[in-house]
Amino acid sequence: MDLLEELAEKFPDLVSPTQAPHQAVRNQISIALRGPDVRAIAEHFISAYGSRLVAVFAEDRVADESVFYNYYVFEQSGEPTYVILQAPIPADQPNFPSLAAGLPAVNWQEREIQDWFGLEATGHPNPRRVALHDNWPDVHPLRKSFPLREVLPPFEGERHVYRPTLGEGVFQIPVGPVHAGIIEPGHFNFAVAGEPILYLQLRMFYTHKGTEKLFEDMPIHRAVFLAESISGDSAFSHGTAFCQAIETASDIEVPLRARVMRTILLELERVCNHIGDIGAIATDVGFVVANAHASRLRELVVRLNEGLTGSRWLRGMVCVGGVRRTWSLAQRDLLRDTVNHVEREFDSLIALVQSSDSTRDRLEHTGILRPETAKVLGIVGVAGRASGVDLDVRRDHPYAAYDRYPFRVPVYQEGDVLHRMLVRVDEVRESFAILHAAANDLPEGPHCAPPEPVPPGRCALSAVEGWRGEILHWVRTAPGDRLERCKIKDPSVNNWAAIVEAVQGNIIADFPVINKSFNLSYSGTDR
Amino acid sequence: MFKILQETLITGIATVAYPDVPAMVSAQFRGRPEFDFKSWRDARPAADVCPTGAIVVSDVVGQADPEGTPPANRRVTVDYGLCVFCGQCADASPEGAVRVTTEFELATYHRAGLMLVADYSLNPDGTHRQFIAEYQAVLTAEDVGNQLSEAVHETLGRSLAIRQVDAGSCNGCEMEIVALNNPIHDIERFGIHFVASPRHADMLLVTGPVTRNMELALQKTYAATPDPKVIVAVGACGISGGIFGTNYASRGGVDATIPVDVYIPGCPPRPEALLYGILLAVGRL
Ligand code: SF4
Numbered sequence: 001m002d003l004l005e006e007l008a009e010k011f012p013d014l015v016s017p018t019q020a021p022h023q024a025v026r027n028q029i030s031i032a033l034r035g036p037d038v039r040a041i042a043e044h045f046i047s048a049y050g051s052r053l054v055a056v057f058a059e060d061r062v063a064d065e066s067v068f069y070n071y072y073v074f075e076q077s078g079e080p081t082y083v084i085l086q087a088p089i090p091a092d093q094p095n096f097p098s099l100a101a102g103l104p105a106v107n108w109q110e111r112e113i114q115d116w117f118g119l120e121a122t123g124h125p126n127p128r129r130v131a132l133h134d135n136w137p138d139v140h141p142l143r144k145s146f147p148l149r150e151v152l153p154p155f156e157g158e159r160h161v162y163r164p165t166l167g168e169g170v171f172q173i174p175v176g177p178v179h180a181g182i183i184e185p186g187h188f189n190f191a192v193a194g195e196p197i198l199y200l201q202l203r204m205f206y207t208h209k210g211t212e213k214l215f216e217d218m219p220i221h222r223a224v225f226l227a228e229s230i231s232g233d234s235a236f237s238h239g240t241a242f243c244q245a246i247e248t249a250s251d252i253e254v255p256l257r258a259r260v261m262r263t264i265l266l267e268l269e270r271v272c273n274h275i276g277d278i279g280a281i282a283t284d285v286g287f288v289v290a291n292a293h294a295s296r297l298r299e300l301v302v303r304l305n306e307g308l309t310g311s312r313w314l315r316g317m318v319c320v321g322g323v324r325r326t327w328s329l330a331q332r333d334l335l336r337d338t339v340n341h342v343e344r345e346f347d348s349l350i351a352l353v354q355s356s357d358s359t360r361d362r363l364e365h366t367g368i369l370r371p372e373t374a375k376v377l378g379i380v381g382v383a384g385r386a387s388g389v390d391l392d393v394r395r396d397h398p399y400a401a402y403d404r405y406p407f408r409v410p411v412y413q414e415g416d417v418l419h420r421m422l423v424r425v426d427e428v429r430e431s432f433a434i435l436h437a438a439a440n441d442l443p444e445g446p447h448c449a450p451p452e453p454v455p456p457g458r459c460a461l462s463a464v465e466g467w468r469g470e471i472l473h474w475v476r477t478a479p480g481d482r483l484e485r486c487k488i489k490d491p492s493v494n495n496w497a498a499i500v501e502a503v504q505g506n507i508i509a510d511f512p513v514i515n516k517s518f519n520l521s522y523s524g525t526d527r
Numbered sequence: 528m529f530k531i532l533q534e535t536l537i538t539g540i541a542t543v544a545y546p547d548v549p550a551m552v553s554a555q556f557r558g559r560p561e562f563d564f565k566s567w568r569d570a571r572p573a574a575d576v577c578p579t580g581a582i583v584v585s586d587v588v589g590q591a592d593p594e595g596t597p598p599a600n601r602r603v604t605v606d607y608g609l610c611v612f613c614g615q616c617a618d619a620s621p622e623g624a625v626r627v628t629t630e631f632e633l634a635t636y637h638r639a640g641l642m643l644v645a646d647y648s649l650n651p652d653g654t655h656r657q658f659i660a661e662y663q664a665v666l667t668a669e670d671v672g673n674q675l676s677e678a679v680h681e682t683l684g685r686s687l688a689i690r691q692v693d694a695g696s697c698n699g700c701e702m703e704i705v706a707l708n709n710p711i712h713d714i715e716r717f718g719i720h721f722v723a724s725p726r727h728a729d730m731l732l733v734t735g736p737v738t739r740n741m742e743l744a745l746q747k748t749y750a751a752t753p754d755p756k757v758i759v760a761v762g763a764c765g766i767s768g769g770i771f772g773t774n775y776a777s778r779g780g781v782d783a784t785i786p787v788d789v790y791i792p793g794c795p796p797r798p799e800a801l802l803y804g805i806l807l808a809v810g811r812l
């Protein structure tokens with residue numbers, strides 16, 4: 001471990017090559033630090049290696065080790081291995097130095113640690129509550145001492161106070177949590193001067209349902225279903241991310257057939273949601289006919305999903321070790337035929353969308369997220385790739401069977417609604433290529449590894465490129481087929497900040513289409 | 528313009544005729560698990576694998592009487608209001624006592640109408656010795672009182688305006704509700720449409736689990752909806768809290784916060800199941 005020696009030399013107070021229980025499994029190295037202050041080492045990772053801070057999260061180990069841990073996950077461009085720093089925070093000094101001032105990408109993540117674990121992010125530029133609403137009592141639900149099923153009395157605390165936006169002719173428009181369309185709940189507070197939006201404030205976590213804590217309360221075979229309910233439009237991606245984490249932790253080899261089947265289903269999830277989004281973007285600029293075709297196409301994919309998995313949204317298919325059911329030859333033919341059919345129709349759908357100048361006019365230069373801003377805010381997934389952020393877990397940290405099929409990762413610099421749509425168009429075409437190759441490849445063999453007990457006390461990280469972007473799950477296993485902790489990071493957590501930036505200066509009537517072009521998951525954010 | 532018309536003409540009519548003709552359902556689709564209580568030798572493995580606790584086994588110690596009817600030592604309860612239709616109970620019960628069907632028309636007026644109960648006496652190893660009885664849950668006077676009146680059906684039975692409220696769901700149910708508006712399911716052919724404000728709505732279509740953070744918003748939305756109104760709870764989470772249940776952040780099913788008239792099981796319920804429930808709620812089936 002060269003990295004470890006180098007770090008020990010540079011940061012002798014923080015890293016010791018011999019003492020700490022470092023761990024290396026599959027595509028991840030975990031380095032145990034001696035203290036909570038990671039500022040210098042994070043700075044070093046970013047400036048010397050060009051690393052990206054992927055995620056920050058906490059764990060309560062007070063009962064066993066008298067400390068909390070903060071975990072910092074780094075990724076280095078071109079390097080398939082994740083580096084995870086484990087920083088102990090003594091239970092009697094529950095605070096850690098914040099990184100948010102220099103790294104806005106961790107803004108919400110650090111505040112979530114404050115709210116859920118009661119660990120103070122000292123020096124955070126905006127330490128207000130985010131993951132618990134302001135009217136909640138002073139509780140820290142992710143602490144082990146807090147009972148999951150506790151029924152809190154009616155909330156009587158102060159409600160959130162939005163920052164005032166002042167000036168002649170400036171108005172604030174509150175929207176939500178119950179919206180006009182059929183979408184998830186959140187609150188948007190717009191400050192407008194006439195039509196243009198000056199400033200947008202968001203409140204999320206309306207759908208917070210205790211998901212991470214619930215993982216600690218159920219056996220792993222049930223928890224797979226909970227993972228599928230983190231964000232219902234990404235059931236298969238979240239389910240796979242979760243199962244991969246358990247497989248890494250317990251050193252299970254997933255058979256090749258299962259990996260190819262997972263790849264196919266992950267791509268079907270992408271195709272289905274991207275087509276839905278292309279149609280929804282068209283609707284929001286009044287091109288309803290295009291949406292009619294798009295939603296009809298999406299329905300074809302959803303029916304294929306049902307034919308392959310028994311569920312229109314791919315639920316109940318993934319399991320630890322592989323997938324629950326194998327496919328007959330007839331199902332493989334169904335896959336091939338439907339993909340061929342959808343591919344043809346997709347081309348005419350895109351031709352239809354592109355034939356409309358007025359649609360292009362509404363989408364181009366609307367809701368721009370600049371590449372510099374996207375990088376600083378840590379924007380990932382479709383939204384990142386439309387703004388120059390060249391990341392894709394499938395290519396950078398291959399999983400399932402992605403190393404077997406070549407595909408291109410589309411990246412644009414423009415960062416407007418149009419290019420967020422074009423990233424989707426390109427990706428759907430790449431997905432078709434992967435689907436053809438995988439359907440032809442589909443090797444014989446078992447579809448699931450034989451079940452084995454999950455060893456306790458193991459930690460593992462897993463990443464999946466869901467259709468929105470990078471999904472992370474991190475687990476620590478417990479005795480008896482259970483989990484000590486499961487951390488979930490949906491790409492939406494980072495990407496809300498992008499919407500705040502992208503809407504500025506746009507007219508409020510364009511907000512729906514800008515929002516749709518990101519199409520973030522509220523439930524994935526709020527958990 | 529020509530291109531748009533051409534596309535539309537080539538496509539033709541995509542809309543399905545459900546419920547006038549049966550729904551197009553794949554043979555693979557996992558709908559209602561059917562329980563043959565009489566031949567079920569052991570419910571414990573199924574209860575063990577059921578992810579949401581929809582199958583509950585509760586044992587009481589009783590004295591076996593070798594002569595007369597054996598005492599009921601075990602009660603097995605199945606709750607379709609919690610079921611996520613994963614089919615694992617069928618896989619765990621190899622003797623074929625549990626069979627996954629493709630049935631999805633499961634909506635009811637009563638929470639209790641989603642429950643099945645069976646009693647057994649036991650062998651020493653815990654397997655079922657003898658099947659004793661099977662009950663459909665008995666409806667209470669309160670349940671019957673909740674049944675929507677003819678008057679409501681009269682008023683809302685023709686054109687119906689629905690306000691959808693996501694009170695904490697994972698977005699799965701929303702996707703199927705959106706699909707109701709696509710050209711294939713096209714709910715507008717029934718004169719049913721989704722409106723932007725509860726003030727214009729006759730029906731609230733509510734998904735759950737109801738989070739603590741959405742409780743107030745749901746109550747306010749309910750209050751803002753003019754009478755007569757119909758409240759429909761959608762999906763396992765909307766009915767019972769589903770896999771989330773009740774916890775520090777979740778109040779469980781919709782009926783813990785506002786009164787519910789119709790329950791639509793599913794995870795998520797497919798568009799035809801939603802349509803069935805909505806039509807049931809306004810007396811149009
Ligand atoms: S199909 Fe329903 S009852 Fe059977 S195991 Fe799954 S959730 Fe439980």
